Amino acid sequence: MDVNVNYVLGLFLGLLVGFGGVALVYTLVYRKHGKPVYDERQTLAQNKAFKGAFCTLAVYTVAGSLCIDMCKELFERTMVFALLGLLLSVTVYAVLCIIGDAYVALNKNTRAYVLLFAGLFLVTASACGIRWATGEPPIKDGVIGVMSLMLASALMALTVCVSLLVHSARQARITDDGEDGE
């Protein structure tokens, strides 16, 4: 089997940079605010969100397996199909957590998360746009390519950002007597 060494090296380097970036952000945030603290209801809501994400990934994988011949023609590489599924399930997890008010920890700021995901969306959308303009669209000749992962990441960041904003606005309306003072 021919293996493109540059592709594999690029993949590992990307993973290293990704994990390194996350570790850096976590170190900076933890140093300032401490470990995230969730109450018991939030923990339960996160467990339910995890179940939803798992079911999403399971259905996606089974659907792909049933249509494996079509998937082979539709996706440039098998990894694209798998990673798109992961991104989808992570998005489902985040959105379900946000709906259950279990995404932002007690000692964290919603604004920081909104800014983070807005920034992530801008970076990935810009990179995707530049690639598209230089002849590397996410879908080329009916085949979903590697660039679709960048577009999917941008959409994921946008979805989480918008969900946080909508949820935050809704929470601000709820008074101590209930929603809209009922």
Add this chain to the structure above:
Amino acid sequence: MKNLRLKSARAALDLSQQQLADMVGVSRQTMNQIEKGDYNPTIKLCLAICRALGKTLDELFWEDEQA
């Protein structure tokens, strides 16, 4: 079923849901759901709320005889 006894005990001390939530270490949404009856807290949380409001478990969380 709404927990009106909890709500009135909180109001008697002139505390908002956010203030009571901060005192017992939960989110405002959690306190809101407990008062609305949408979430059943653990005994640990019930005790923390009772201590914060100066009430007993029976006074805040026991079922009404008539209910």
